[in-house]
Amino acid sequence: MRQPELLAPAGDLEKLEAALAYGADAVYLGGDHFGLRALASNFSLPQLKQAKDLVHAAGKKIYLTLNASLRPAELAALNGYLEELRPLELDAYIVADPGVFATVRRVDPAREIHLSTQVNTTNGASAEFWRAAGGKRVNLARELSLEEIRAVRATTTAEIEVFVHGAQCVAYSGRCLLSAALVDRSANSGLCAQSCRWRYALMEEKRPGQYLSIEEDSRGSYIMNSRDLCLVDYLPQLVEAGVDSFKIEGRMKGRYYVAAVTRVYRAALDCYLADPEGYRCDPVWRQELEKISHRPYGNGFLTEAQDAQVHSGDSIYRRSYDFVGVVLSLGENGRGLVEGRNRFFPGEDLELIGPGMRQVTFPVGSMASEKEQPLTVAQPNARILMQLPPGSQPGDLLRRQVASPD
Ligand code: SF4
Structure with a gap:
């Protein structure tokens, strides 16, 4: 094939x-x-x-x-x-x-x-x-x-x-002048401001500043979404x-x-x-x-x-997980060096994902800086030493659930 x-x-x-x-x-x-x-x-x-x-x-x-x-x-x-x-x-x-x-x-x-x-x-x-x-x-x-x-x-x-x-x-297929017309950012130069997804209202010319909502349903309008x-x-x-x-x-x-x-x-x-x-x-x-x-x-x-x-439908992003870190290297006994991308804390559950649909949920244990100073929080861009689940590899990503997926 x-x-x-x-x-x-x-x-x-x-x-x-x-x-x-x-x-x-x-x-x-x-x-x-x-x-x-x-x-x-x-x-x-x-x-x-x-x-x-x-x-x-x-x-x-x-x-x-x-x-x-x-x-x-x-x-x-x-x-x-x-x-x-x-x-x-x-x-x-x-x-x-x-x-x-x-x-x-x-x-x-x-x-x-x-x-x-x-x-x-x-x-x-x-x-x-x-x-x-x-x-x-x-x-x-x-x-x-x-x-x-x-x-x-x-x-x-x-x-x-x-x-x-x-x-x-x-x-x-992207041939659109909306963003160029409204904010001088041309979609055909790669600068689209996604103006089609902004919230629009109706205004009668003799009543400036009085915005009448356009309602397709109870949540608003999605005319260009x-x-x-x-x-x-x-x-x-x-x-x-x-x-x-x-x-x-x-x-x-x-x-x-x-x-x-x-x-x-x-x-x-x-x-x-x-x-x-x-x-x-x-x-x-x-x-x-x-x-x-x-x-x-x-x-x-x-x-x-x-x-x-x-x-149809609204254009609000669904976000159920935050990306919080990337595995840089693995040491002995499953202890790994992680680069933080969002804050996370000892005691919370994270998911580790890797190529080939590999994924596992694990509780965060104790954390330390590269100089072995104990950490109570992992900050974005910090390098953190922490225990990782068996089978973890450099390049694996860590995420935290923040809401139920659809
Ligand atoms: S994202 Fe929206 S505003 Fe941007 S080019 Fe596409 S339709 Fe136009």
Whole structure:
């Protein structure tokens, strides 16, 4: 059976390491030029080299986003950047602007090009257009149903990538001017302020300052909200539809998010590929995804044109667990060195999670600083010596339950 790729975001080096350790086959990241997600801590050239070395040493792939729409002066500067990038031999560039596409083809013709979701590829003829022009892969628009993905697959030999998890836009695959219009932060430069999720009210022009609430139900209005996408239950159908790469959204998300989402999709994909006939969706996968900060989940447009589902529900984040620490190293007798990310205390229960769906709840015992000074609280960024459960590994993450998952 074909082995589709699991593609995870890498907002910085730490998240990249998490993505690799928790099961990604490939990562995507931004350089410090021309990629969307301007607020993500993007990679400089030396950092890209370091990232490439790490990824290739793990036998995986690395894709660089160059998916902004460029203005004339920016396009002129692209040549030089591509020249600097070329020796790094990254596996592919993710591109949206046809001008960027043509420039990459000219300056670095050996480089694989993937068409970004911003290109809004919705049919096989579009995919073939990009393939004939030299593109290797297209990320299909999130608006397509499963049936339509199958139809695209039947009419193109380009590789097909789809988003399976993460935030969605109410606008057509990110082509949105709302944030640019309201706060001069362009979504197409990666600076979206998520204005669609703000709270809006109605005001009559002769009564300034009198805000009338818009109520769809007792909690308010959700006229521009979208749910988060979660397609873990549909991986078999997507594999059978011929999807080559499953992409997780979220270069702005934290290390815990990247690790926890990637390991669930890794487990589900491996389970299906090992035994397609005997495959059953494990309820733990969905439970684990509920433990990550998210808006209400939905299937997007996959099963049919479910506009009502995409636009309904509120956009308040559900957060049932706090990420409190990362295991840096293990010493003798299960004593480990942990870097704190949130406060935690002796006596409380934490959960340790690791790659391969490894997880265990344990009570925090006594804690000490690296200089063996006793600690009554673990602070963010502090290094803490503490007893960890058997089987713990460097790179494992610690979390604390703060509310019931949905
Ligand atoms: S304002 Fe909302 S719909 Fe528009 S680009 Fe930002 S997240 Fe997407």
